[in-house]
Amino acid sequence: MEENKRKIDGAVRINKYLSQAGICSRRQADTYVEQGKVLIDGEVAVSGDKVMPGQEVTFCGKPVKIQENLIFLAFHKPRGIVCTSSKKEKDNIIDYLNYPQRIYPVGRLDKDSQGLILLTNDGEAANQIMKARNYHEKEYEVTVNKRITKEFLDGMRKPVPLDEIGAVTRKCKVTKEGPYQFRIILTQGLNRQIRRMCEYFGYRVTKLKRVRVMNIKLGDLKEGSYRELKGRELHQLREELDRESIR
Template sequence: MQETKRKTEDAVRINKYLSQAGICSRRQADTYVEEGRVEVDGEVAVSGTKVLPGQSVTFDGKPVKIQEDLIFLAFHKPRGIVCTASKEEKDNIIDYINYPTRIYPVGRLDKDSQGLILLTNDGEAANQIMKARNYHEKEYEVTVNKRITNEFIHDMRNPVPLDEINAVTRRCKVIKEGPNEFRIILTQGLNRQIRRMCEHFGYRVTKLKRVRVMNIKLGDLKEGRYRKLTPDELRELKKELKSE
């Protein structure tokens, strides 16, 4: 009786199970379940299905298991590498890193940019980090093609209309670092956001480097190399995600 109760308490909703297994986000998992692509012990799962310890889960006929060992990497992405797990994409980040177990990038950093990108097998954490409503900070060092004015810095800090993608940026922190360089801290991840913001004011980005995501810093990690997050970094990251 006690054993049955413990197993029931350990049950995990199917969308959370797929997310923890590194297959996808919970939202995407709901779609896969609706499409009938997920089975538990040979039966097609439905929304709300719970997985008990010892049960067998398959996705498109292939076994799915929750990763026991959490993987969280910080990678210094070079220019030219594409932040996608799709093997069909030339120069994709997964083939470049060639990590021995399944991981995928958390968010994106456009092909022409370099710097910090996180990779993990924890779909739940990745989904939380990427949610714009969580206002997670991302910090960048930017070089533009001409001298920066005080007016430019002021305007960049305030909402900027990005007509091409029908969006307006949030207020952000912008600090002048040199004649043509500035540092910017965003809480959004709009497509090519910094480049579009600069173009709006007649500037062109010549170099863009992400140096921080939340509490994780790029530091002196060499271009093209990756490292595992430290226990302290993971602890702080989980603490911030847990509070949301």
């Protein structure tokens, strides 16, 4: 489909090229260029170089190409699956999906949690989605081990200090769904953030399910299944990412 084609007709800065190819972030690409690990048509690239159509790019001696056919998947991750592409992890998400083309997870969802995780071969889009400064919303349904109180909800909505990782959470939206259930919308992705926030107030998470990332919803997607993003859903996602890329 046309919406899943990447326009690669013009010149692309070398750091953006490596990012779109899924090698690394733009910032890391700049470092690799400075280290002399990137060549354009056999010549060592320098910061600011542009890649023209037809030119050959290599990274650490291996050819690098931008994928023209873009892949975006929404996957309902089961508990026990690890959001990594590392083959060293026997329960890694890539082996579990066994998708026929090279893709990787966008961000993470901890091993004990389930729900929506996006996967793509578009490194630039993945970096945009994961950038904390973009305040992208991620929505979760959470069950805890004891009755939810007003004090707990009020506390969760405010910045919470997470001393063990040296961070403070942003204000977030929290609504009670039942005696032991609540819904929370975050705009950052700190390590085990919701679990740590609950622990701060003396609660323990017994079930955590992510149901939305930006405009992409889990819906009725069955656990362990995936679907391709397309149509209006994909168009809205790419529109938002395109707006951010030119800010």
